Amino acid sequence: MIGIGIEQYGNEHKLKEVRVPTPPVGPEDLLITIKASGVNPVDWKVREGLLKQDFPYELPLILGWDGAGKVAAVGSNVQEFQVGDDVFFRPEMEKQGTYADEIVVPADLVAPMPGGLSYEEAASLPLVGLTVWQALVEEGNVQPGDKVLVLAGSGGIGSVAIQLAKALGAYAATTTSSKNIDFVRNLGADEVLAYDLDGGMDTTTRFDFMLDTMGGRAYGDALLLMRPHATIATLISDRDAVRPEIADELEQELSLTVKFVFTRPDGRNMNRLRELVEAGKVKPVVTEVYPLTVEGAVQAHLSSQTGRTRGKIVLSREQA
Ligand SMILES: NC(=O)c1ccc[n+]([C@@H]2O[C@H](COP(=O)([O-])OP(=O)(O)OC[C@H]3O[C@@H](n4cnc5c(N)ncnc54)[C@H](OP(=O)(O)O)[C@@H]3O)[C@@H](O)[C@H]2O)c1
Numbered sequence: 001m002i003g004i005g006i007e008q009y010g011n012e013h014k015l016k017e018v019r020v021p022t023p024p025v026g027p028e029d030l031l032i033t034i035k036a037s038g039v040n041p042v043d044w045k046v047r048e049g050l051l052k053q054d055f056p057y058e059l060p061l062i063l064g065w066d067g068a069g070k071v072a073a074v075g076s077n078v079q080e081f082q083v084g085d086d087v088f089f090r091p092e093m094e095k096q097g098t099y100a101d102e103i104v105v106p107a108d109l110v111a112p113m114p115g116g117l118s119y120e121e122a123a124s125l126p127l128v129g130l131t132v133w134q135a136l137v138e139e140g141n142v143q144p145g146d147k148v149l150v151l152a153g154s155g156g157i158g159s160v161a162i163q164l165a166k167a168l169g170a171y172a173a174t175t176t177s178s179k180n181i182d183f184v185r186n187l188g189a190d191e192v193l194a195y196d197l198d199g200g201m202d203t204t205t206r207f208d209f210m211l212d213t214m215g216g217r218a219y220g221d222a223l224l225l226m227r228p229h230a231t232i233a234t235l236i237s238d239r240d241a242v243r244p245e246i247a248d249e250l251e252q253e254l255s256l257t258v259k260f261v262f263t264r265p266d267g268r269n270m271n272r273l274r275e276l277v278e279a280g281k282v283k284p285v286v287t288e289v290y291p292l293t294v295e296g297a298v299q300a301h302l303s304s305q306t307g308r309t310r311g312k313i314v315l316s317r318e319q320a
Helices: 041-047 119-123 126-139 156-167 178-186 216-223 246-253 267-278 294-305
Strands: 002-006 016-019 029-039 067-074 086-089 102-106 110-112 147-150 171-176 191-194 207-212 226-234 257-260 286-291 312-316
Touching: 002 294, 029 086, 029 119, 029 126, 029 294, 041 294, 067 102, 067 119, 086 119, 086 267, 110 267, 119 286, 119 312, 126 156, 126 207, 126 226, 126 267, 147 156, 156 171, 156 178, 156 207, 156 312, 171 178, 178 191, 207 216, 216 226, 216 246, 286 294, 294 312
Parallel strands: 147 171, 147 207, 171 191, 207 226, 226 257, 286 312
Antiparallel strands: 002 016, 029 067, 029 102, 029 312, 067 086, 086 110
């Protein structure tokens, strides 16, 4: 594999071209020629060494865990895929990533690419799509008519979470800064809470489910809007944000169920995501595409690190 990654943890200047041996294609595996890779905040968090405890990587490490491409070889036991198929996938985070020319992935983590999407659009979906599916459907059991609150609806996770909540028949509200009000409305939000406007978080709605993508103060403020016995799926651990003091008290007082979700790679969930895209219920929201080069990855990381990007950032091999 030739890709963009790190030999040492650190800032964006540590990104460089990295070569590691491509593992053999096992009987259950696919070899995939990568065409595009999604970029997620976890990529620069890994680069900085913030996830060393959870993922004790051996360096060099190719970054990125979100991809779309073409099947180049098929393991002897794999029935579902053929050489030449277009696929999208979120590989195992413990292994080498998708800012690369090729990757070996267990076939049961992979799904056919949704019809009508470019590789860049398809590569933007696996990690955020799996995360919101696992949070809203598996952990949240969101039902038609439920009132769902998505924190940061304009971000990579939020932009798909709003669409999934609507696809499930729920009422979707989201927090955002005022500059992104139209953006989240266009994604289907029924109610917009602009955290930077006076009174922007005022609402009489009380929510059955919250997807927490922020932690910290934003989480504390949103807890005030939950109904008793509601469920919260949080993507944020203590290393991401300081837990607000008010959280313990409010979670107890309202008897809230709080579940931490860390995305699990899963081909069956990928197929549900493909069906939602093909039914027109979830659309990829790609706002920035950079070439899959060292310079492109540096630009993508700098942009992601601002915490202000809309929708998704993607690295494209075609543009490299
Ligand atoms: N546990 C897991 O498995 C998992 C999976 C995926 C992601 N995550 C984590 O979830 C977080 C979100 O990921 P992401 O990909 O959505 O990030 P992202 O795309 O970088 O999010 C950027 C968005 O956040 C919005 N934002 C920033 N501060 C806000 C606030 N106080 N209130 C409302 N919106 C705010 C910004 O909009 P404005 O400029 O309008 O504020 C921007 O559009 C990251 O920390 C990521 O690491 C965890």
